[in-house]
Amino acid sequence: MKISKLxxxxxxxxxxxxxxxxQDTGAPVPDKGDTSFMMMATILVLxxxxxxxxxxxxxxxxxxxxxxxxxxxxxITALVMVIWVLYGYSFAFGGSxxxxxxxxxLFLKGVTMDSTAATFTDGVVIPEYVFIAFQMTxxxxxxxxxxxxxxxxxxFGAVVLFMALWVxxxxxxxxxxxxxxxxxxxxxxxxxxxxxTVVHINAGIAALVGAMVIGPRIGLGKDMMAPHSMxxxxxxxxxLWVGWFGFNAGSNLEATGGAxxxxxxTFTATAGAILAWALIEAMARGxxxxxxxxxxxxxxxxxxxxxxxxVGPIGAIVLGxxxxxxxxxxxxxxxNRMGYDDSLDVFGIxxxxxxxxxxxxxxxxxPGLGGTGGDDYSxxxxxxxxxxGVGITIVWCGVVSFILxxxxxxxxxxxxxxxxxxxxxxxxxxxESAYHY
Amino acid sequence: xxxVIAAIKPFKLDEVREALTxxxxxxxxxxxxxxxGAQSGHTEIYRGAEYTVNFVPKVKIEIGVADDMADQVxxxxxxxxxxxxxxxxxxxxxxxxxxxxVRTGETDDDAL
Numbered sequence: 322m323k324i325s326k327l328x329x330x331x332x333x334x335x336x337x338x339x340x341x342x343x344q345d346t347g348a349p350v351p352d353k354g355d356t357s358f359m360m361m362a363t364i365l366v367l368x369x370x371x372x373x374x375x376x377x378x379x380x381x382x383x384x385x386x387x388x389x390x391x392x393x394x395x396x397i398t399a400l401v402m403v404i405w406v407l408y409g410y411s412f413a414f415g416g417s418x419x420x421x422x423x424x425x426x427l428f429l430k431g432v433t434m435d436s437t438a439a440t441f442t443d444g445v446v447i448p449e450y451v452f453i454a455f456q457m458t459x460x461x462x463x464x465x466x467x468x469x470x471x472x473x474x475x476x477f478g479a480v481v482l483f484m485a486l487w488v489x490x491x492x493x494x495x496x497x498x499x500x501x502x503x504x505x506x507x508x509x510x511x512x513x514x515x516x517x518t519v520v521h522i523n524a525g526i527a528a529l530v531g532a533m534v535i536g537p538r539i540g541l542g543k544d545m546m547a548p549h550s551m552x553x554x555x556x557x558x559x560x561l562w563v564g565w566f567g568f569n570a571g572s573n574l575e576a577t578g579g580a581x582x583x584x585x586x587t588f589t590a591t592a593g594a595i596l597a598w599a600l601i602e603a604m605a606r607g608x609x610x611x612x613x614x615x616x617x618x619x620x621x622x623x624x625x626x627x628x629x630x631x632v633g634p635i636g637a638i639v640l641g642x643x644x645x646x647x648x649x650x651x652x653x654x655x656x657n658r659m660g661y662d663d664s665l666d667v668f669g670i671x672x673x674x675x676x677x678x679x680x681x682x683x684x685x686x687x688p689g690l691g692g693t694g695g696d697d698y699s700x701x702x703x704x705x706x707x708x709x710g711v712g713i714t715i716v717w718c719g720v721v722s723f724i725l726x727x728x729x730x731x732x733x734x735x736x737x738x739x740x741x742x743x744x745x746x747x748x749x750x751x752x753e754s755a756y757h758y
Numbered sequence: 759x760x761x762v763i764a765a766i767k768p769f770k771l772d773e774v775r776e777a778l779t780x781x782x783x784x785x786x787x788x789x790x791x792x793x794x795g796a797q798s799g800h801t802e803i804y805r806g807a808e809y810t811v812n813f814v815p816k817v818k819i820e821i822g823v824a825d826d827m828a829d830q831v832x833x834x835x836x837x838x839x840x841x842x843x844x845x846x847x848x849x850x851x852x853x854x855x856x857x858x859x860v861r862t863g864e865t866d867d868d869a870l
Contacts (some may be wrong), residue, residue, distance in 0.1 A: 545811075546809075547802055547804055547809050606803055608803075612804050612805055616805060652805045652806055653805060653806030656806065657807075666805060669805075
């Protein structure tokens with residue numbers, strides 16, 4: 322097909338995707354406030370990945386594996402970003418299919434600095450490049466979150482290959498189904514404001530499957546595997562909290578009261594979750610730990626992610642506390658009982674927190690509980706829809722991730738040798754030590 | 759010549775050093791070590807994973823002394839490092855076969 326025809330077709334599709342254009346005399350122009358806001362939000366999400374997740378995870382592993390976390394975080398981010406602009410954006414947002422967005426925006430064809438993307442308000446748009454960049458950071462952070470499931474024992478090359486395949490066959494389709502025009506889960510009426518399913522449940526399930534496929538670390542239960550730096554872990558967690566305002570409030574796509582609601586929810590849910598985890602731990606173990614505090618923080622943030630735009634600030638506190646309670650149970654009891662080594666609790670916090678948040682959104686969006694509600698809002702009805710969205714995500718992600726892990730295992734091999742695992746990934750894989758003292 | 763090796767509680771190091779300086783000891787080697795004796799370790803819990811840390815941080819002092827100083831040095835360390843609680847440490851005395859001062863080449867008692 323000639324380039325000119327392809328450009329014309331994508332231009333037509335871009336315009337057709339803007340509801341505002343229908344009868345107006347001129348194309349809507351982005352507001353400078355909205356644009357600045359979205360640009361800042363995008364940068365905040367990048368900050369969440371590097372160094373947010375990198376340090377949060379890095380502090381939790383042993384010294385000899387610190388660089389493997391930092392390196393995987395860095396390289397996966399770059400990899401997913403490149404893939405995003407090559408075909409990821411097209412697969413996720415390029416069209417209005419049920420399961421994917423198609424090929425119309427491959428290599429960002431047709432997008433110029435004057436192109437615009439729709440928001441939730443008719444007639445309000447933001448520059449499409451900004452929207453592309455914003456969503457790009459979401460894809461990257463989802464991939465990076467997964468590495469916690471198989472930390473301290475995975476082959477670097479295997480991780481890179483797996484992530485390229487995973488974003489292609491899991492992230493892009495699910496992002497489209499939940500957020501893209503015509504997407505299956507969107508059409509069902511499921512609410513996922515900032516990515517409880519797309520980002521957190523996805524990452525959690527992929528990490529769980531990975532942990533089970535790759536097997537537990539050598540010496541689990543016997544060797545000392547305590548975090549090498551709880552200080553850095555807290556630094557990372559705090560960066561995540563700050564960056565999450567870009568993640569949640571930015572998902573409003575414009576700087577309005579809706580973003581303000583997402584912002585305050587991102588405060589209150591997190592606060593409720595921190596207090597709940599600390600309290601539970603103090604009661605269960607006699608001491609409230611910093612790791613518990615940081616875990617509660619993340620659990621609350623994850624849970625409020627799908628809910629940020631539609632629940633009320635007080636309901637958000639309860640949602641956060643609920644997430645901490647259930648995540649605590651999975652992290653402290655279920656994981657040990659079932660025997661899977663989800664090393665950095667990606668499933669326990671992101672997966673479970675995401676599930677609690679996604680289903681909890683159905684409950685706490687109710688006007689009676691302080692939420693924004695909707696036409697003929699019914700808690701039962703919406704919660705059922707939420708559960709269906711969660712179910713589809715879990716099944717799709719679980720099955721496809723499993724297949725991809727197996728493929729990568731055959732092609733490269735997932736796990737390092739016992740010698741390498743004992744010596745530490747940093748020296749063997751990257752030829753470096755994180756610290757010299 | 760005797761080598762006095764003492765394992766003491768870390769916070770006692772300054773007190774021991776001052777006491778030894780007062781009796782004329784002009785050098786020592788200090789290492790941070792882990793150990794246990796009667797004193798037990800502690801438990802750390804990270805999200806449901808429990809680790810028992812059996813070793814307690816201590817400080818090891820090694821001093822080469824002339825034979826006639828050895829007893830006094832041992833007694834000085836013992837008194838200044840004692841708290842009366844479990845974990846105070848131990849002192850051992852070994853024979854030194856040879857000693858050399860690197861700067862001048864002096865040997866044995868001249869090196870101490």
